[in-house]
Amino acid sequence: MTLPAPPPSLYLVDASIYVFRAWHSLPDQFQDAQGWPTNAVHGFARFLLDLLERERPRHIAIAFDEALDSGFRHRLYPAYKANRDPAPEALKRQFVHCKALCAALGLAVLAHHDYEADDLIGSALHVHRGSHRGVIISADKDLSQLLLDHDEQWDYARNQRWDVAGVKARHGVHAHQIADYLALCGDAVDNIPGVSGVGGKSAAVLLAHFGSLDALYERLDEVPFLRLRGAAQMAVRLREQREHALLWRQLTTIALDAPLEGSQPGLLRQTADPELLGGLCQTLRFGPMTRRRLFDAAGVPDILPTHSEPA
Numbered sequence: 001m002t003l004p005a006p007p008p009s010l011y012l013v014d015a016s017i018y019v020f021r022a023w024h025s026l027p028d029q030f031q032d033a034q035g036w037p038t039n040a041v042h043g044f045a046r047f048l049l050d051l052l053e054r055e056r057p058r059h060i061a062i063a064f065d066e067a068l069d070s071g072f073r074h075r076l077y078p079a080y081k082a083n084r085d086p087a088p089e090a091l092k093r094q095f096v097h098c099k100a101l102c103a104a105l106g107l108a109v110l111a112h113h114d115y116e117a118d119d120l121i122g123s124a125l126h127v128h129r130g131s132h133r134g135v136i137i138s139a140d141k142d143l144s145q146l147l148l149d150h151d152e153q154w155d156y157a158r159n160q161r162w163d164v165a166g167v168k169a170r171h172g173v174h175a176h177q178i179a180d181y182l183a184l185c186g187d188a189v190d191n192i193p194g195v196s197g198v199g200g201k202s203a204a205v206l207l208a209h210f211g212s213l214d215a216l217y218e219r220l221d222e223v224p225f226l227r228l229r230g231a232a233q234m235a236v237r238l239r240e241q242r243e244h245a246l247l248w249r250q251l252t253t254i255a256l257d258a259p260l261e262g263s264q265p266g267l268l269r270q271t272a273d274p275e276l277l278g279g280l281c282q283t284l285r286f287g288p289m290t291r292r293r294l295f296d297a298a299g300v301p302d303i304l305p306t307h308s309e310p311a
Contacts (some may be wrong), residue, residue: 007150008135010267011051011060012121016121018047019098019158023091031096031285038284040094045101051137051156051298059132061108061124061267062097063117072112073251080251082213083191104277105298106270108263115258122146124253124267132266141171142187145178145254152248173203180213183249195241198244202228213249217242230274272298 017188022043030038051057065074069086073080087095102109110120118140124135125146136143139155147153154161158294167175184196184203198206205228210216216223216238238245264270277298281291295302 007131008059009055009135010059010125010128010132011055011057011137012124013051013060013062014117014140014143015044015062015102015122016065017115017138017140019091019095020155023094031167033283033285036093037090038094038097040091040098040285041284042290043102044094044098045286045294047156048102048105049290049293049297053293058269059128059267060269061110061120061263062099062102063120063124064095064109064111065117066111066113067116071116072103072255076250077192077226077247081190082189084189094120097280100276101280104273104280105294106272108267108270110260110263112258114259115255118142119255119258120260122215123259125151125259126256126261127260128266142178142182142254144171144175144251147175163216165293172200173207177207177212179249179253182252183213183245185206186248187252190251192251193244194259195237197234197237199232202234211240213245217245272300274298274300274303278302 005280011096023040026034026039027045028039030042032038039227056151068081068084098111099111101279110117110124112120118222121136121143125136128134129148130177134146134152136151136153137156138153139157144153144167147167149164149166152161152163162170164175171178171181173181173239181200181203182192182194184195184198184206185200186192186198188279189221194203206216206223207213209222209226210219220235220239223238224232274295277294277300280286281294286294291302
């Protein structure tokens with residue numbers, strides 16, 4: 001009996017984590033033609049080239065955050081991510097270059113003023129359910145809630161991969177419980193408080209017993225009898241903070257209906273733009289090795305003169 005061929009892989013990259021990592025780890029000695037630092041672009045380009053050379057994806061999208069302080073979650077809860085310092089102008093400029101680099105390589109770029117990269121990844125995966133298997137490239141635990149059968153999440157920097165069955169071993173709850181879990185115990189990275197007194201272990205115990213936040217509130221009277229330290233007081237806090245817990249879940253749930261503006265069906269990789277790519281290489285002062293790798297990855301000839309800056 002011949003087994004059906006697996007669906008093609010759709011690579012969905014959470015770009016921000018790799019841009020920020022390069023921004024913090026590489027020296028600012030890299031500069032563009034105007035003297036602005038380009039260390040984040042150089043680091044992101046290396047990551048992207050490594051991914052393209054290693055996987056040679058046909059279906060791929062790169063998701064960027066443009067809603068870090070203006071998205072729908074901020075309207076629900078103005079303090080959302082308020083603990084983060086605003087990005088400096090030098091980094092904002094590099095995000096623009098990173099998006100341009102992806103576009104020049106023929107890669108779909110997903111960005112929206114009202115939705116975060118997580119939402120764009122979730123929506124792209126949702127649209128292509130059944131026709132593709134998702135490969136989410138990010139270490140962000142929030143994105144594990146998107147995993148279903150055949151999908152995979154890949155922490156590229158650590159080269160760790162896991163599927164839907166591996167989520168519980170990593171996070172203590174199942175993939176479909178991640179949003180509820182974060183609503184209960186909070187997420188300090190995004191400035192989501194959670195229910196006071198409920199930590200990660202307690203949240204995992206609650207969800208193991210009840211299955212979901214909704215079921216927990218339907219059977220709240222059972223909480224004092226659970227084998228949890230301070231269970232009776234926890235039940236009181238859960239009751240008092242019910243509306244907050246439901247709000248936190250709105251924040252932690254990845255949207256599946258974000259607009260994917262301008263994307264091609266199947267997020268199929270498009271023909272690269274050699275003139276745009278060559279212009280970026282000049283502007284960003286990429287060296288000959290990086291330039292050659294970019295044009296090789298793009299699959300187009302380098303029609304512009306090369307330069308002698310180091311790679």
